[in-house]
Amino acid sequence: xxxxxxxxxxxxxxxxxxxxxxxxxxxxxxxxxxxxxxxxxxxxxxxxxxxxxxxxxxxxxxxxxxxxxxxxxxxxxxxxxxxxxxxxxxxxxxxxxxxxxxxxxxxxxxxx
Amino acid sequence: xxxxxxxxxxxxxxxxxxxxxxxxxxxxxxxxxxxxxxxxxxxxxxxxxxxxxxxxxxxxxxxxxxxxxxxxxxxxxxxxxxxxxxxxxxxxxxxxxxxxxxxxxxxxxxxxxxxxxxxxxxxxxxxxxxxxxxxxxxxxxxxxxxxxxxxxxxxxxxxxxxxxxxxxxxxxxxxxxxxxxxxxxxxxxxxxxxxxxxxxxxxxxxxxxxxxxxxxxxxxxxxxxxxxxxxxxxxxxxxxx
Numbered sequence: 001x002x003x004x005x006x007x008x009x010x011x012x013x014x015x016x017x018x019x020x021x022x023x024x025x026x027x028x029x030x031x032x033x034x035x036x037x038x039x040x041x042x043x044x045x046x047x048x049x050x051x052x053x054x055x056x057x058x059x060x061x062x063x064x065x066x067x068x069x070x071x072x073x074x075x076x077x078x079x080x081x082x083x084x085x086x087x088x089x090x091x092x093x094x095x096x097x098x099x100x101x102x103x104x105x106x107x108x109x110x111x112x
Numbered sequence: 113x114x115x116x117x118x119x120x121x122x123x124x125x126x127x128x129x130x131x132x133x134x135x136x137x138x139x140x141x142x143x144x145x146x147x148x149x150x151x152x153x154x155x156x157x158x159x160x161x162x163x164x165x166x167x168x169x170x171x172x173x174x175x176x177x178x179x180x181x182x183x184x185x186x187x188x189x190x191x192x193x194x195x196x197x198x199x200x201x202x203x204x205x206x207x208x209x210x211x212x213x214x215x216x217x218x219x220x221x222x223x224x225x226x227x228x229x230x231x232x233x234x235x236x237x238x239x240x241x242x243x244x245x246x247x248x249x250x251x252x253x254x255x256x257x258x259x260x261x262x263x264x265x266x267x268x269x270x271x272x273x274x275x276x277x278x279x280x281x282x283x284x285x286x287x288x289x290x291x292x293x294x295x296x297x298x299x300x301x302x303x304x305x306x307x308x309x310x311x312x313x314x315x316x317x318x319x320x321x322x323x324x325x326x327x328x329x330x331x332x333x334x335x336x337x338x339x340x341x342x343x344x345x346x347x348x349x350x351x352x353x
């Protein structure tokens with residue numbers, strides 16, 4: 001097995017574990033920010049020295065740096081999709097509670 | 113409190129402590145009949161109008177139901193939760209029943225389920241269309257999928273339930289007070305079963321008949337929705353509540 005395969009699969013599994021455990025606490029939010037910061041630094045570096053991504057890719061058993069970026073993009077996309085889905089579900093629940101409160105306040109009783 | 117004397121059913125099933133919850137979305141054509149039939153057996157009916165655009169709320173009110181109206185359409189699970197919250201806040205409410213608005217259930221089944229609950233050894237009675245003596249003719253594909261849904265749910269298997277998506281349920285105060293459905297759409301049936309399992313509510317099934325009329329079939333959920341239900345079931349518990 002290539003190193004890239006190990007890496008990609010463990011990234012997917014880690015994302016799953018991360019998603020399925022309790023999210024949205026202060027700690028998780030802080031880590032998301034740290035991750036974002038690292039991402040920005042790496043992105044700037046890759047833009048300045050694009051050939052270095054190929055070097056990193058070669059360490060991992062991938063031929064081209066562009067391929068490595070594609071893999072990373074796919075993982076990031078899956079992560080975003082899932083977390084957005086869960087976020088929407090949460091918002092739906094709050095929205096339902098709001099609508100319920102309104103409904104209960106304006107309940108109508110029959111005459112008899 | 114309005115207790116009518118016209119008692120078409122024997123026993124004390126019509127006692128004033130029973131509240132029947134009817135979630136309804138665009139059911140103006142049939143809701144009047146459903147409410148009237150229920151009111152011939154039970155004193156209190158609350159119709160949760162789930163943001164209908166066809167005047168369901170007014171028809172239900174005229175038929176003698178309490179009416180709670182969602183300002184927007186939320187889904188059947190949300191409507192049931194709203195109905196239970198309304199009913200449990202009424203003084204004297206002790207027994208709660210859920211009943212679909214499309215006319216697929218029989219009032220006599222609810223009466224028998226209430227009698228079963230009153231024996232006191234269970235907290236909730238769920239209807240099943242798959243009992244051995246049940247004469248219901250469930251369409252084959254629907255039967256296969258519903259049985260698979262019951263089997264796929266660990267809670268349902270553990271509790272020995274055969275029909276986890278039956279809309280007929282009768283339960284006591286203990287269940288009503290702790291009920292907190294978060295799945296707004298059709299996945300609430302599986303969530304209900306999970307809640308029974310997690311809260312250790314004592315549950316039993318009772319054979320009931322489902323009337324598959326053209327109307328109720330046209331209002332029923334498409335079978336493909338089962339995919340959504342299974343998916344939501346897996347994500348349950350990962351959500352903050």
